Amino acid sequence: MSIDRDRIHEEFQRDGAVCVRGAFSPDQVALVAQGIERNLAEPSERALVASRPDDPGKFFEDFCNWDRIPEFEEFVRTSPAAAIAGELMGSQQVRLFHDHLLVKEPGTKQKTPWHQDQPYYNVEGFQNCSMWMPVDPVDRESTVEFVAGSHRGPWLMPRSFMDEQAKWFPEGSLADLPDIESDRAAFEILAWELEPGDAVFFHMLTLHAAGGATRRRRAFSVRFLGDDAVHAPREWRTSPEFPGLVDELPAGAPMEHPLFPVVWP
Numbered sequence: 001m002s003i004d005r006d007r008i009h010e011e012f013q014r015d016g017a018v019c020v021r022g023a024f025s026p027d028q029v030a031l032v033a034q035g036i037e038r039n040l041a042e043p044s045e046r047a048l049v050a051s052r053p054d055d056p057g058k059f060f061e062d063f064c065n066w067d068r069i070p071e072f073e074e075f076v077r078t079s080p081a082a083a084i085a086g087e088l089m090g091s092q093q094v095r096l097f098h099d100h101l102l103v104k105e106p107g108t109k110q111k112t113p114w115h116q117d118q119p120y121y122n123v124e125g126f127q128n129c130s131m132w133m134p135v136d137p138v139d140r141e142s143t144v145e146f147v148a149g150s151h152r153g154p155w156l157m158p159r160s161f162m163d164e165q166a167k168w169f170p171e172g173s174l175a176d177l178p179d180i181e182s183d184r185a186a187f188e189i190l191a192w193e194l195e196p197g198d199a200v201f202f203h204m205l206t207l208h209a210a211g212g213a214t215r216r217r218r219a220f221s222v223r224f225l226g227d228d229a230v231h232a233p234r235e236w237r238t239s240p241e242f243p244g245l246v247d248e249l250p251a252g253a254p255m256e257h258p259l260f261p262v263v264w265p
Contacts, residue, residue, distance in 0.1 A: 005087055008201075012088040012129075016151030016206035019192040020084060023199040024133060028079050032220045033135040035071030039101050044068070046240060050110065050161060057108025057213060062101045063240040072099055072220070081199070081222055082264035085129040088201055091226030094264035095255055097123065098240055100221040104142070104213035111211050112161070114180050116150070117223070118204035119158040120168060120239040123255065127226025133199040134219045140193050142213045144200060147180065148188040151203035168236055177207070224263070229255050 003020060011018040024032075043062055051059035066072045076082065076096055086094040104110075117130060132144055157174040160167055180187055192200065202208060204223065231253050233246040242259060249257055 017146035
């Protein structure tokens with residue numbers, strides 16, 4: 001399928017999120033699905049269950065597995081994902097930041113609350129892009145939702161998803177998120193039903209959320225960094241964390257490190 005690259009660049013810059021239909025071939029989707037099943041069978045030390053013990057389903061997450069799950073690395077290096085991200089960001093070069101696996105098993109009640117991604121990270125810079133692709137059909141109730149234009153800021157307080165604790169920035173140092181659910185009509189909310197091969201690309205500051213899952217929802221996300229991304233060491237544990245990186249990459253330095261390989265061009 002042909003991608004209207006001018007249109008999606010304009011939408012990404014304006015809204016902070018865009019849906020790219022048919023971004024990946026059936027073989028590329030199958031490759032990721034194979035990697036997901038390998039990851040589920042061989043979780044890393046970063047893996048966690050992000051749903052409560054009494055949830056009838058299960059929300060499984062894992063991070064930073066591209067260098068041990070060969071299917072993930074092949075996808076990142078050979079699929080159009082990095083090239084699309086580079087064009088959306090308007091960046092001359094694209095680095096891999098990390099990969100993120102998100103699997104909601106059938107019957108999962110746990111929602112993903114509204115949040116921005118970048119405040120949880122150890123990077124600063126506006127040229128960034130996350131790709132989120134399902135390998136299962138995703139209905140409207142289970143898909144990711146975005147608040148259009150929220151990527152323009154400001155940074156908002158990151159909190160833990162289940163108990164809303166300020167474990168990152170000190171309490172009061174950033175404004176809290178607006179109560180989007182209490183007045184959804186006041187926001188321009190974007191969301192798309194998705195089929196395998198489709199993907200959403202979004203800025204790391206774009207407010208987003210997702211529902212539970214009545215059927216299995218396996219999704220793979222890859223975060224990319226552009227030309228202006230620099231290391232921002234934190235005094236707290238970032239999500240994900242990169243132990244020892246502060247000793248190898250000074251604050252304000254470009255993300256030039258083997259953990260973050262150039263993947264485009």
